[in-house]
Amino acid sequence: MENDVLQTLLATYGAPLLFVVFIWWQTRGGSKEDPGAKILEALADLRERVAKIEGYLEGDK
């Protein structure tokens, strides 16, 4: 009798609960990806371009 109730409860609420746990597990403490990495990458690219332009300007002199 108790097993039947438990099975019904699991079948009815198990999947939604699993999805909620999945969302929480995936989003807890933010992502492991480094959000600053892209900015640093863009900055390095910009420095490279500036160096190239400076090189051209030096050549013009």
Place this chain on the structure above:
Amino acid sequence: MKVGWLASNSLDRHRPLLVALQCALFFIGVLFWIDAMTGGAGFEETTWGWLAYSFPAVGWAFINMATSAITIIGLMKPIRYWMVAVGAALHCVQFLILSYSAALCGGVFVIGLYASVVFLPLHLWLLLEAVRSGK
């Protein structure tokens, strides 16, 4: 700088609203799942059409919960564009079938209108933005 009506940073800009929308869709999926598992009459052929009805109600509820969950996770900062794209694409397929079924396969025409005029374009926009921003 040229900024069209679909700005390239609109996923970032409208992120809270989009998360709220996906949470609402997830909640609908949960209620739909519970209704289907407890033998409720929330899913009828006369409402959704024979095409949608040929697939079980729990299946629709599961897909709705899964796609919303993927999109919610993708939209949490920092945004994971590939997850948003996958979630939005699955939503698009779902709304396309539902709107076709409800409007042209013997369902309620207005239900089909909501799916095709409101939800489908919204998720197409989400998909396009996620693909474009994720490149």
